[in-house]
Amino acid sequence: MPDSAETAAAPLIEVRGVTVRYDIARTGTSLTAVEGVDLDIAEGEFVTVLGPSGCGKTTVMNVIAGLVKPTEGSVTVDGRTVTGPGPDRAVVFQDYALLPWRSVFDNVRFGLEMQQSLNSGDWRERVQNAIELVGLAGFEQSYPRELSGGMQQRVGLARAIVAEPRILLMDEPLGAVDALTREVMRDEIEKLITATGKTVIFITHSIEEAILLGDRIVVFKSHPGAILEEITVDLPRPRSERGAQSDPRYLELRDHLWDVLQNEATAASRGGKGS
Amino acid sequence: MARALEPQEGGRLVTATMPLKIVRPSRSAARGSGEGRWRLLLAAVVLAILLVWEAAVSWLQLVPAVFLPPPTAVAASFVELVVRPDFWSAFGYSLGNLAIGVVLAVVIGVVVGLAVGWFPVLRFTVAPFLWLLYSTPKVALAPLIILILGLGAASQIALVLLLAVFPIMLNTMEGALTVNKSLVNAGRVFGANGIALGVKVLLPGTLPFSLVGIQRGAALGFTGQVLGEFLGGAGGLGHLLERAAFDFQMDDAIAMVIVMVIIANLTLTVIGLLRKRFAPWHDDRATVKAG
Amino acid sequence: MSSLFAAPSGLRAQRGVAGFIAGLSPRGRALLIVTEVVLLLLLWQFLVGTLGLVNAVFFPPPLDVAQGFVELVQQGTLAQNAAVSVQSWLTGFAIAVAIGVPLGLLMGSSVPVDRVFGPIAWTLYAAPAVAYQPLTKAWFGFGTGPVIFLIVISAIFPIMLNLAAGIRTTSPSLIRAARVYGGSRMDVYRKILLPAAVPFLFAGLRQGAVLATIGMVVAELTGSSVGMGAVIIRSANTYNTDQSFAAIMLIVIWSVSMTQLVGLVERWLAPWNRRKGAAS
Numbered sequence: 018m019p020d021s022a023e024t025a026a027a028p029l030i031e032v033r034g035v036t037v038r039y040d041i042a043r044t045g046t047s048l049t050a051v052e053g054v055d056l057d058i059a060e061g062e063f064v065t066v067l068g069p070s071g072c073g074k075t076t077v078m079n080v081i082a083g084l085v086k087p088t089e090g091s092v093t094v095d096g097r098t099v100t101g102p103g104p105d106r107a108v109v110f111q112d113y114a115l116l117p118w119r120s121v122f123d124n125v126r127f128g129l130e131m132q133q134s135l136n137s138g139d140w141r142e143r144v145q146n147a148i149e150l151v152g153l154a155g156f157e158q159s160y161p162r163e164l165s166g167g168m169q170q171r172v173g174l175a176r177a178i179v180a181e182p183r184i185l186l187m188d189e190p191l192g193a194v195d196a197l198t199r200e201v202m203r204d205e206i207e208k209l210i211t212a213t214g215k216t217v218i219f220i221t222h223s224i225e226e227a228i229l230l231g232d233r234i235v236v237f238k239s240h241p242g243a244i245l246e247e248i249t250v251d252l253p254r255p256r257s258e259r260g261a262q263s264d265p266r267y268l269e270l271r272d273h274l275w276d277v278l279q280n281e282a283t284a285a286s287r288g289g290k291g292s
Numbered sequence: 293m294a295r296a297l298e299p300q301e302g303g304r305l306v307t308a309t310m311p312l313k314i315v316r317p318s319r320s321a322a323r324g325s326g327e328g329r330w331r332l333l334l335a336a337v338v339l340a341i342l343l344v345w346e347a348a349v350s351w352l353q354l355v356p357a358v359f360l361p362p363p364t365a366v367a368a369s370f371v372e373l374v375v376r377p378d379f380w381s382a383f384g385y386s387l388g389n390l391a392i393g394v395v396l397a398v399v400i401g402v403v404v405g406l407a408v409g410w411f412p413v414l415r416f417t418v419a420p421f422l423w424l425l426y427s428t429p430k431v432a433l434a435p436l437i438i439l440i441l442g443l444g445a446a447s448q449i450a451l452v453l454l455l456a457v458f459p460i461m462l463n464t465m466e467g468a469l470t471v472n473k474s475l476v477n478a479g480r481v482f483g484a485n486g487i488a489l490g491v492k493v494l495l496p497g498t499l500p501f502s503l504v505g506i507q508r509g510a511a512l513g514f515t516g517q518v519l520g521e522f523l524g525g526a527g528g529l530g531h532l533l534e535r536a537a538f539d540f541q542m543d544d545a546i547a548m549v550i551v552m553v554i555i556a557n558l559t560l561t562v563i564g565l566l567r568k569r570f571a572p573w574h575d576d577r578a579t580v581k582a583g
Numbered sequence: 584m585s586s587l588f589a590a591p592s593g594l595r596a597q598r599g600v601a602g603f604i605a606g607l608s609p610r611g612r613a614l615l616i617v618t619e620v621v622l623l624l625l626l627w628q629f630l631v632g633t634l635g636l637v638n639a640v641f642f643p644p645p646l647d648v649a650q651g652f653v654e655l656v657q658q659g660t661l662a663q664n665a666a667v668s669v670q671s672w673l674t675g676f677a678i679a680v681a682i683g684v685p686l687g688l689l690m691g692s693s694v695p696v697d698r699v700f701g702p703i704a705w706t707l708y709a710a711p712a713v714a715y716q717p718l719t720k721a722w723f724g725f726g727t728g729p730v731i732f733l734i735v736i737s738a739i740f741p742i743m744l745n746l747a748a749g750i751r752t753t754s755p756s757l758i759r760a761a762r763v764y765g766g767s768r769m770d771v772y773r774k775i776l777l778p779a780a781v782p783f784l785f786a787g788l789r790q791g792a793v794l795a796t797i798g799m800v801v802a803e804l805t806g807s808s809v810g811m812g813a814v815i816i817r818s819a820n821t822y823n824t825d826q827s828f829a830a831i832m833l834i835v836i837w838s839v840s841m842t843q844l845v846g847l848v849e850r851w852l853a854p855w856n857r858r859k860g861a862a863s
Binding site for chain 2: 615619712800805839
């Protein structure tokens with residue numbers, strides 16, 4: 018067992034040989050969602066996971082979150098094996114997953130209340146801070162249905178950061194947001210999260226998002242889901258403000274990722290594995 | 293195609309007769325081998341209930357058998373009942389009236405529903421009335437219908453029609469409205485017009501909605517038929533049941549009720565199968581959500 | 584009446600009368616409907632009352648119905664029978680809620696209960712409640728017993744089955760969110776499943792209120808000497824159809840008021856669920 022002195026160098030998250038299979042009772046067969054995934058993520062690293070829809074990237078994230086038990090392999094966080102969700106990991110969901118019967122304030126409070134964090138006297142302040150951080154001051158008493166998709170996801174983000182988790186797991190958080198808001202929020206996420214030094218796993222199928230946000234890009238393939246390639250991005254931050262999109266390294270990376278995904282898509286369709 | 297048919301409108305789920313309709317949650321999880329076990333358990337529980345009933349009445353005599361005959365007595369009456377010729381003539385009479393009433397309701401309901409759903413003028417002027425009428429307890433009109441049409445088949449058919457027509461009409465209307473919005477435009481884009489538009493887009497698009505309405509309408513129509521027979525009429529299952537209860541033949545009466553439960557469930561199942569057959573793409577679960 | 588005043592959302596350009604109506608505010612459209620109702624009543628009065636085109640016994644014109652209402656009040660029939668009906672309805676509905684809600688919660692939260700009890704409940708719910716009427720008459724006699732029983736039987740299933748469906752169909756992503764933020768099984772139940780089922784519960788209550796009224800009318804029509812149903816039967820049998828219509832109108836008003844009341848309670852208890860443009 019490594020103790021804290023040694024983990025300073027060891028990765029914060031270690032994914033070892035994770036395979037997830039689902040049994041399909043109706044046909045008596047099983048479906049392999051992901052196979053043999055190995056991944057190390059260092060403390061403070063921002064990792065983007067890129068891949069086509071249905072490639073199992075969300076499954077890997079759910080395993081790390083403790084929502085799905087791997088059929089084989091294991092995930093350790095800070096040296097401890099993951100057996101279920103924990104306060105060190107927060108999730109931002111693609112469909113926001115806000116409680117429709119709660120106001121913005123109470124939805125953000127939800128991130129604290131079940132961890133007995135409400136016992137500490139300053140919880141109101143923490144909730145308020147998180148709301149202000151994501152730019153929703155003034156909307157505390159609104160219900161989710163009164164907010165736009167982008168604003169709802171800001172609530173989801175505030176709920177995730179309010180308990181100050183070490184790790185943020187973001188499952189295509191901007192996937193359901195309109196294009197313009199998407200760019201604005203992407204840049205805000207970069208500034209907000211890189212400033213806090215949190216460890217982030219950010220799932221996306223947008224090449225642009227993967228490059229602009231990630232310290233490292235993990236490219237997934239499908240059928241079964243597995244890691245295809247890992248690429249370190251060494252563009253200076255904050256990227257959007259420094260005009261990363263016109264940086265030749267950005268363009269090169271974008272073309273490369275495009276080719277990788279394109280080849281993967283053709284290979285998959287030739288394999289004839291429709292699902 | 294399937295997406296566009298979901299009766300969802302700006303986050304609000306609309307099926308015309310939603311307040312009177314529940315959709316069973318789908319059993320997606322734990323299908324397969326588990327299903328057989330549950331059926332077995334269900335059978336065991338039903339058997340246990342019957343056993344307790346039998347014990348309470350026949351052996352422990354907690355309840356007088358005159359009031360609540362034991363299951364064995366009811367079963368005996370049931371067997372006796374289904375070989376009686378007068379039962380079958382009553383059966384034919386009731387179901388015949390029900391069928392005529394429901395068919396009339398389908399014809400009127402679908403025609404009016406399509407028209408109101410299709411023409412904006414009718415939608416704004418007539419539809420509110422239909423909603424109002426739909427939500428009123430029309431059974432209260434039964435005595436007046438009998439007063440006008442007399443005792444007998446005519447008033448029963450009228451009652452069936454009155455109760456069955458509204459869910460069919462309003463569901464069809466809601467269906468036509470839904471189709472109206474997206475599919476018709478798609479149809480136009482691909483050059484469908486006039487009759488072709490109606491036959492290829494409007495009718496199939498509306499059908500699943502109409503079938504939901506017909507299912508509900510048939511159930512309500514059955515209420516109408518039985519009520520009509522209770523209030524006055526010879527022949528028919530309701531009449532037979534009432535006579536048995538009046539003569540305090542409780543075993544016969546309960547057996548009759550069981551017959552009606554079976555008929556009602558069979559009718560719903562058959563229409564459910566029709567829905568599966570003619571509109572397999574229609575997602576039922578989309579119609580439940582918030583009422 | 585959910586889409587009564589809902590804004591039109593057709594993509595076709597609205598022209599002429601329809602376009603004019605579509606442009607009206609919700610209040611304007613409500614006014615239009617009221618105007619239509621008044622015009623229809625006037626026409627009815629004119630055709631039947633003045634011209635005598637139809638036998639007034641069968642379709643008494645509005646003024647006669649009003650007259651019938653006054654008669655019912657003056658004879659004291661109304662006060663006496665309406666009180667009985669209201670009492671039966673409230674008692675029956677309260678019993679249906681008291682039994683239906685716990686059973687629905689149980690069915691929603693326990694798979695075995697759902698799998699065993701569910702099919703039995705659906706089977707009984709599919710049959711018309713009116714079929715149980717002769718049995719209850721034999722069991723409870725001719726008082727309000729059968730009426731209350733039929734109200735309970737009519738209202739209990741929608742309440743129970745809707746509530747169970749609500750718990751069962753809660754979005755899995757909300758449950759996941761609760762687990763991610765440290766929710767225990769109890770937390771998931773209390774903070775996610777129960778509130779998520781509230782709109783379904785109210786849908787069931789609304790549906791139950793409508794069916795309870797139908798059950799009440801059926802029971803009173805077929806086997807009671809008191810109550811509004813009995814008033815309808817008695818007046819119809821003596822050709823005082825103006826009184827029958829007055830009694831029917833009162834039942835309709837009761838039914839609509841009760842469903843509106845349920846909607847009001849819902850808006851008060853569950854304001855997050857308020858839908859734009861939806862009346863009920």
